[in-house]
Amino acid sequence: MAYQITVQPSGRQYQAEADESLLDAALRQGLHMPHGCRDGACGACKGKVLEGLVEHGKAQRSAADEAAGLTLFCCAQARSAVTLECAQLRSSDALPVKTLPARIEKLEKSAPDVLILQLRLPANETLAFHAGQYIDILLKDGRKRSFSLANAPGAAELLELHIRHVPGGFFTEALFANAKVRDILRFSGPHGGFYVQNPERKPLILLAGGTGFAPIKAIVEHSLRTQESTPLYIYWGARRPIDLYQHALASQWAAEHAHIRYIPVLSDALPEDAWNGRSGFVHHAVLNDFPDLSGHQVYACGAPAMIDAARRDCINQCALPENQFFADAFTFAAA
Structure with missing residues (x-):
């Protein structure tokens, strides 16, 4: 019925x-x-x-x-x-969802618990997607694991994923222990509605927690590729400096492009880190810098608790219109 x-x-x-x-x-x-x-x-x-x-x-x-x-x-x-x-x-800005094999082209351990994975598509295959969307890795037992694409569309046959090691995680335990170049993974995608929808060209607050930086990276790279000049304010929250696993890249964007600002925020820096940057909850840094968000959009990606707090506080404290908050909450699956 x-x-x-x-x-x-x-x-x-x-x-x-x-x-x-x-x-x-x-x-x-x-x-x-x-x-x-x-x-x-x-x-x-x-x-x-x-x-x-x-x-x-x-x-x-x-x-x-x-x-x-x-x-x-x-x-x-x-x-x-x-x-x-x-x-x-x-x-819907629907793009065709494909199911494809992909070969691991590169494995890079960019932090103790973060693996950057590059996947090469089969010859003559490409994947059309919006910057910020994700793919599902299809496991042999029918389960799937979702990961955001960290590269901009138009990067042809290579896809980039940022994968955090989840202790006890059915997929990530095996990946960190056994994966090697030329292994084959199957995936489906693209999926998700987390991508820029900004016809009015409002300034964007790009809020990331941990590996939530992956879709933010895709959005920034797409903006640079298409030569957009919309102001981008990147807030990346992590526990310690080592967890800002592509800090140099984000700093380079800000140094080379006047419309980009990068604000890293640490919640648990130790004395030996000699950290002299922003501290605390990452979304609090946004609230402090932007007491009036009525003319902005916020794109937030990270843990559900961070997303919920950022949504609530940006709307209630900083006058962000409710329909101008876009989010992708990362959840982790154990075995």
């Missing part, structure tokens, strides 16, 4: 079957909602149910979410005609 879904404030409508999520139904019909993992973990697709009945599935809803009528569109299924609130709904 199909139910009619109405999305406000646009008034756009689509049909959702009882056994598919509200998000999957929208994407199937060429409509795009903010989303990330599509598995109930990242929270990027959280939105309000204004009218109607939904089954929330495996969505983990807090008491505050329930009181506000919020759900995860990637988990929720319609049980009647439903009206949703999603200001960022638009016609």
